[in-house]
Amino acid sequence: MSDILYLSEKDVMESGGMDAELCIQSAADSFALLSKGDYLMGGVRGHAHGMLLVFPKSSDIPNYPLNNGNDHRFTAMPAYAGGRFHCAGMKWISSNTDNPRLRGIPRGSSFIVLSDPESGVVFSAMSGTLVSTMRSAAGAAVAVKYLGEKTKTLALIGAGVMNKASLLLFPKLMPQLECIKVYDLVQEKSEQFCREVKEEIGLDVQIAESMTEAFADADNIHLGQSKNFLVEETFVKPGALVLVSSVCNIDRKLIASSNIFMDQLKTHEIWREDDRSMTIPTFEVLEEVDKGTISKDDIIDIGAIHDGSKAIPQNGKTNLFYWMGMPLMDVTLAYDVYEAAKKCRKGTTLPL
Secondary structure, eight states: OOOEEEEOHHHHIIIIITOHHHHHHHHHHHHHHHHHTOEEEBTTTTOBSOEEEEOOSOOSSTTOOOOSSSOOEEEEEEEEEOTTTOEEEEEEEEEOTTIIIIISSOSEEEEEEEEOTTTOOEEEEEEOHHHHHHHHHHHHHHHHHHHOTTOSEEEEESOSHHHHHHHHHGGGGOTTOOEEEEEOSSHHHHHHHHHHHHHHTOOOOEEOSSHHHHHTTOSEEEEOOSSOOEEOGGGSOTTOEEEEOSSOEEOHHHHHTSEEEESOHHHHHHHHHHOTTSOOTHHHHHHHHHHTSSOGGGOEEHHHHHTTSSOOOOSOOOEEEEOOOOHHHHHHHHHHHHHHHHHTTOSEEEOO
């Protein structure tokens, strides 16, 4: 059996895990795979977001883990990536919102393994936390590349890790950017966010006092918050780009009057058929398709824009891009980090 290359979080960081060009290219190539059908994800239909291990709210068994409203779960997220990647892999991710308060550690953590798709032999294992964060930002960045290049004012909803990661990528695709605003329900989080972004990235960010202030005059809005809320039609400037990367509700009037882009429509249709109880923002779009308010043919996969098979509508409408994250993107970015680590001699070689 061959050896495996183990990459710590530090190794991942030093091997391109935060490199804008690498992350965006990896995401763009992943969308191209989705467009061509050169991929596979879990489940019998090959599109599962993951297999969840969710603990019960109560148990008579001593020391049995409980889910007391603290989002205590594990998820296995496998995928095969074709094309230049040609590898299989899986992200194992955990979540417990009690972690910061009770244990002084982040809410979630993850680990990724990569395997040869033919032999099945594992060739790399790495910390997946940074990969997971950066692939989320990179997916939205691909939409920015094609739909948000003329952005002058960027609004970030949610002063968390996802929006901090987005600032490593978005500004490089916005040559006309003049103003960045952030809004969070907790004022102190916004203040901390601004300090950290200034220290770590060197960007000045303004604090919006309200949701409407954040949206006002924004050419590009990234929804990266953890709490659900309603994006009203009146919030959004006509012609703006709204990046939907987290759970929220979009005003149905805004959905009906906008150009709709997705990471991949087919996957969201399958997710809804399999489990309509999932809180996925795209389900609202699909409900409008069912009603006949919008046409399914008018929903554009971003991969089709990337490979040139579809054109961007030039109609002055608001653009809504829905991006929920897929196991495929974890595998592709992890593979690119692995390749970069080999070139710069990072990581630790271990016997399998």
